[in-house]
Amino acid sequence: MDTRIDYYPTHEYNGFRFRRGRPMPFGATIVPNGVNFSVFSSAATGCTLVLFQKGESKPVVEIPFPEEFRIGSVYCMIVFDLDEERLEYGYRIDGPWEPEHGHRFDRTKILLDPYAKTVGGRDVWLRPPNWDDIYQHRARLVFEDFDWEADTPLEIPMEDLVIYEMHVRGFTQHPLSGVKHRGTYAGIRDKIPYLKSLGVNCVELMPIFEFDEWENGRRHPETGAWLTNYWGYSTLAFFAPKAGFAATGRLGMQVDELKTLVKDLHRNGIEVILDVVFNHTNEGDHRGPTMSFRGLDNKTYYMLTPGGFYYNFSGCGNTLNCNHPVVRNLVLDCLRYWTAEYHVDGFRFDLASILGRDQNGAPLANPPLLESLAYDPVLARSKLIAEAWDAGGLYQVGSFPAYGRWAEWNGKYRDALRRFLKGEMGVAGEMAARIQGSPDVYPYRGPTASVNFVTCHDGFTLSDLVSYNDKHNEANGEYNNDGANDNNSWNHGAEGETDDPEIARLRRRQIKNAVTLLMLSQGVPMLLMGDEFGRTQRGNNNAYCHDNEIAWVDWRLLEQNAELFRYAREVIAFRHAHPVLRRREPFAHADVAASGYPDISFHGTEAWVPDWDGTSRVLAWMLCGKHARVADDYIYVAANAYWDALFFAPPVLPPGMAWHVFANTSMAPPEDIHEVGKEPRLNDGRIMVGPRSLMVLVGR
Amino acid sequence: MAFKVSSQVTGDVVSMTLVGELDASSAGAFKSEIDKAVGQSPRSLVLELKDLTFMASAGLRVLIYAKQKLGSGVSLYAVAPQDGIVSTLRMTGFDKSVYIVDQPPPPTPDTGRRT
Numbered sequence: 001m002d003t004r005i006d007y008y009p010t011h012e013y014n015g016f017r018f019r020r021g022r023p024m025p026f027g028a029t030i031v032p033n034g035v036n037f038s039v040f041s042s043a044a045t046g047c048t049l050v051l052f053q054k055g056e057s058k059p060v061v062e063i064p065f066p067e068e069f070r071i072g073s074v075y076c077m078i079v080f081d082l083d084e085e086r087l088e089y090g091y092r093i094d095g096p097w098e099p100e101h102g103h104r105f106d107r108t109k110i111l112l113d114p115y116a117k118t119v120g121g122r123d124v125w126l127r128p129p130n131w132d133d134i135y136q137h138r139a140r141l142v143f144e145d146f147d148w149e150a151d152t153p154l155e156i157p158m159e160d161l162v163i164y165e166m167h168v169r170g171f172t173q174h175p176l177s178g179v180k181h182r183g184t185y186a187g188i189r190d191k192i193p194y195l196k197s198l199g200v201n202c203v204e205l206m207p208i209f210e211f212d213e214w215e216n217g218r219r220h221p222e223t224g225a226w227l228t229n230y231w232g233y234s235t236l237a238f239f240a241p242k243a244g245f246a247a248t249g250r251l252g253m254q255v256d257e258l259k260t261l262v263k264d265l266h267r268n269g270i271e272v273i274l275d276v277v278f279n280h281t282n283e284g285d286h287r288g289p290t291m292s293f294r295g296l297d298n299k300t301y302y303m304l305t306p307g308g309f310y311y312n313f314s315g316c317g318n319t320l321n322c323n324h325p326v327v328r329n330l331v332l333d334c335l336r337y338w339t340a341e342y343h344v345d346g347f348r349f350d351l352a353s354i355l356g357r358d359q360n361g362a363p364l365a366n367p368p369l370l371e372s373l374a375y376d377p378v379l380a381r382s383k384l385i386a387e388a389w390d391a392g393g394l395y396q397v398g399s400f401p402a403y404g405r406w407a408e409w410n411g412k413y414r415d416a417l418r419r420f421l422k423g424e425m426g427v428a429g430e431m432a433a434r435i436q437g438s439p440d441v442y443p444y445r446g447p448t449a450s451v452n453f454v455t456c457h458d459g460f461t462l463s464d465l466v467s468y469n470d471k472h473n474e475a476n477g478e479y480n481n482d483g484a485n486d487n488n489s490w491n492h493g494a495e496g497e498t499d500d501p502e503i504a505r506l507r508r509r510q511i512k513n514a515v516t517l518l519m520l521s522q523g524v525p526m527l528l529m530g531d532e533f534g535r536t537q538r539g540n541n542n543a544y545c546h547d548n549e550i551a552w553v554d555w556r557l558l559e560q561n562a563e564l565f566r567y568a569r570e571v572i573a574f575r576h577a578h579p580v581l582r583r584r585e586p587f588a589h590a591d592v593a594a595s596g597y598p599d600i601s602f603h604g605t606e607a608w609v610p611d612w613d614g615t616s617r618v619l620a621w622m623l624c625g626k627h628a629r630v631a632d633d634y635i636y637v638a639a640n641a642y643w644d645a646l647f648f649a650p651p652v653l654p655p656g657m658a659w660h661v662f663a664n665t666s667m668a669p670p671e672d673i674h675e676v677g678k679e680p681r682l683n684d685g686r687i688m689v690g691p692r693s694l695m696v697l698v699g700r
Numbered sequence: 701m702a703f704k705v706s707s708q709v710t711g712d713v714v715s716m717t718l719v720g721e722l723d724a725s726s727a728g729a730f731k732s733e734i735d736k737a738v739g740q741s742p743r744s745l746v747l748e749l750k751d752l753t754f755m756a757s758a759g760l761r762v763l764i765y766a767k768q769k770l771g772s773g774v775s776l777y778a779v780a781p782q783d784g785i786v787s788t789l790r791m792t793g794f795d796k797s798v799y800i801v802d803q804p805p806p807p808t809p810d811t812g813r814r815t
Contacts, residue, residue: 054724083724085724085727085756085757085758085761086724086725086758143761143764145761145764145765145768146764146793147764147767147768147793147794147796147797149796180787181791186790186791246791247787247791248788248791248792251756251757251788252756252757253757253760253788253791253792256760256791256792256793256794257791257792257793259793260791260792260793263793264793
């Protein structure tokens with residue numbers, strides 16, 4: 001390769017030797033003896049490559065692209081003999097400043113390459129940067145030499161997943177997390193044994209694409225506490241891992257550290273899904289900074305109003321123009337890169353409905369981006385999960401263009417379960433659909449389209465859901481105006497912390513009820529980090545700005561609430577043990593296995609007499625194990641959301657079989673749940689299900 | 701502290717002593733030494749790291765380069781690395797590709813502890 005005729009310099013500028021490059025791939029690519037730089041702009045009149053020595057305030061050289069280096073709308077150049085380890089690069093773009101026509105070129109700014117694979121400038125979390133630096137976020141090169149050994153994405157079937165949503169920093173940043181490198185990828189690696197003991201087989205990482213934790217940084221108007229961009233739903237560089245989440249970020253080794261985490265999670269049977277934010281960037285609206293896309297090609301990358309302002313379907317100032325063919329390719333390139341280079345198993349798309357809007361914001365019937373993602377050859381086995389709504393009012397749960405591939409965060413599941421849990425009347429009928437994988441919402445796609453959850457990062461934690469009637473977001477410094485008002489939560493008699501043992505007991509029972517319903521529903525369950533041991537945000541349902549104990553997992557609770565952890569662990573094990581809980585297809589509501597029972601049957605306090613009355617607060621159902629893909633036990637659940645105990649009559653089993661009690665949330669531990677296979681036999685025909693409790697029986 | 705590297709060949713073992721800070725400015729010298737070692741077709745490469753005080757990304761890259769150039773049949777030993785270096789090797793997963801040991805391995809047979 002070194003001697004190829006097309007790898008020799010043809011030009012020289014201030015001692016730097018270069019030649020015309022290759023337009024593809026975009027970004028900076030290491031080639032024999034040099035680096036190929038390629039950047040797109042449809043309306044630029046000129047482009048300059050700006051090279052820095054790492055950490056230096058002034059560029060070492062600014063090389064204008066000769067006009068003959070432009071191929072179409074792509075500027076490309078190979079520069080020879082660069083020190084790749086110590087190189088930082090950016091671009092200056094010439095072009096018109098005509099906002100009314102969509103152009104906001106500004107030659108005074110040095111711009112970040114949208115394809116930058118690592119970015120310097122925020123190497124250590126919240127270390128004060130040099131605000132006078134002319135180039136704050138600096139593109140750097142990466143070496144793709146990681147030793148993956150035999151690792152590949154795990155390709156666990158969707159129906160077998162138990163997803164655990166986590167924030168990389170929040171998971172282990174607490175002083176008592178017990179890991180060596182708190183708040184980092186390496187910290188998660190130390191917690192792999194914990195994740196295994198809990199039984200989850202997929203972690204969904206909240207945004208890890210490079211973002212600026214200083215963005216919108218401010219002091220609380222009353223307390224003076226520092227508030228920061230902690231969640232990171234504000235992408236700066238789509239191809240670069242967040243350096244501040246790496247213990248080795250200061251050494252520039254975040255790529256290796258993250259890949260090591262993925263490799264070790266895989267080795268332990270745990271998949272990795274990334275929460276990706278393609279709906280907007282961190283450049284904000286017309287008042288925001290020019291860092292990359294705005295200065296490269298504003299009109300291509302953003303949805304603009306006829307007057308040249310920014311459509312704001314994201315609620316964050318701008319909207320990425322995802323169905324423009326160039327932007328679509330950027331998204332595809334990005335996801336392929338993370339799949340191929342980082343062995344990531346899938347993606348959850350934040351405010352995904354935006355990805356289905358056209359360049360003027362109108363919803364498309366057949367959005368090219370979503371179709372491309374669904375049929376992409378590299379992503380063919382990747383999990384694709386949509387948050388099927390946006391901040392512009394488009395709500396597509398059940399109607400998201402899925403192409404047989406996409407799953408969705410099922411917001412209807414969350415709402416119905418919460419309402420049932422707190423004892424609302426008339427929810428039993430809807431709950432019957434939700435526990436089946438929402439066939440009313442996904443009649444053709446089947447249960448695996450439904451990612452079921454009770455809580456996620458956005459809203460109350462599970463413990464807070466049963467401890468607060470109202471949000472308490474005063475610490476966010478917005479006078480409690482931010483965050484959702486409609487939470488379907490209930491405090492059970494006292495707002496927040498209480499020393500009333502009866503209320504505390506009832507709350508614990510409700511947490512167990514919620515986790516049980518979640519894990520026994522068809523579809524894909526998702527648990528929020530720490531909910532398995534009662535994590536609280538003290539009633540804050542929008543902790544986006546808190547890099548403190550509000551948002552961090554307090555690992556002391558694992559011991560304090562060992563009862564909850566044990567319960568969650570056993571119920572997750574129960575899900576893994578029973579294929580009848582993990583169907584790929586919707587129920588037939590018929591006895592297709594000729595077992596004498598339908599695949600699913602509904603019951604009330606009497607067997608075979610379901611209570612669909614508008615005042616009903618009970619739901620009981622039975623799954624016939626003969627209908628599972630592998631012969632399984634029978635499972636019966638009796639959920640009583642009524643305030644008094646009720647007697648239920650489970651269906652009679654075939655001769656030779658008997659009911660055994662797996663869980664009874666009204667009982668104190670250790671009788672609340674039993675190890676799989678060690679469930680005690682039920683002697684009586686009837687069971688008494690306590691107030692606001694449920695029982696799970698297993699028939700064998 | 702300036703970086704220094706020196707090599708010694710004993711039979712089919714190449715031993716290299718690294719002293720000082722291995723960063724982008726010194727990685728080139730280390731890489732040249734690795735290239736020389738590869739030319740010897742050794743059975744193992746022993747890196748004496750007792751006096752190596754710092755290793756940046758560029759240094760790690762050369763270690764990966766060495767591992768790839770030598771091939772999986774050649775054992776790579778890191779002898780007595782300082783805590784910071786061990787930590788870096790662990791966090792970046794390179795501890796899976798190298799034997800971290802307190803003493804240089806005996807000439808034969810291969811008894812290195814894979815950590």
